[in-house]
Amino acid sequence: MRLVLLGAPGSGKGTQAARLKSDLGVPHISTGDMLRAAVKAGTPVGLKAKAVMDAGKLVSDDILLAMLEERLAQADAKAGFILDGYPRNLAQAAALDDLLARIGKPLSAVVKLDVPNETIIGRCEIRFAAEHRKDDNPEVVRDRLKVYAEQTAPVADFYAQRGKLQVVDGVGALDEVTARVKRALAAAA
Numbered sequence: 001m002r003l004v005l006l007g008a009p010g011s012g013k014g015t016q017a018a019r020l021k022s023d024l025g026v027p028h029i030s031t032g033d034m035l036r037a038a039v040k041a042g043t044p045v046g047l048k049a050k051a052v053m054d055a056g057k058l059v060s061d062d063i064l065l066a067m068l069e070e071r072l073a074q075a076d077a078k079a080g081f082i083l084d085g086y087p088r089n090l091a092q093a094a095a096l097d098d099l100l101a102r103i104g105k106p107l108s109a110v111v112k113l114d115v116p117n118e119t120i121i122g123r124c125e126i127r128f129a130a131e132h133r134k135d136d137n138p139e140v141v142r143d144r145l146k147v148y149a150e151q152t153a154p155v156a157d158f159y160a161q162r163g164k165l166q167v168v169d170g171v172g173a174l175d176e177v178t179a180r181v182k183r184a185l186a187a188a189a
């Protein structure tokens, strides 16, 4: 299973990916988690990415693609993956298509978690209070939602045009949302 989870920040991609990975037997690959780890470790990528992430903007496509290629080359990704946070714009979607075409392993499914902005803002406030992620600060969340609408929403259209997109209602109890995603994956198989 090679799955892309799409959705706005706070739509539950990470939470759902963590619940699905053992069922699907594939790793959860979150580009946001990888970047946060790089920032924490003070690597060259982390040093470049920190200010951009804190401002809620997108880190450069070159950095992301290099990071992703390296991660997908690891042994555990041979069985597939759940991608969370990538692609974030059309250039990244095209780069992912190219990369997967080169290895002859196209995406199996793309699932978008649909959550209204008011719910997103509330969820990010709760996460800000719990985890103190700078980019969950309400002002930055508004900027992230703008970046999402302008740059990431077209990615859903990109996959819809290719007949790959499944949209799932991301509001409700965690178990219910997980069940909806599983139903969408069964329908895509």
Ligand code: AMP
Residues within 6 Å of the ligand: 009, 031, 032, 033, 035, 052, 053, 054, 056, 057, 058, 059, 060, 064, 084, 085, 086, 087, 088, 092, 135, 144
């Ligand atoms: P996330 O945890 O997915 O919300 O990502 C946190 C932050 O990491 C984003 O707001 C971006 O600054 C950066 N980031 C994560 N994934 C990407 C990506 N695919 N392209 C560019 N920036 C990214």
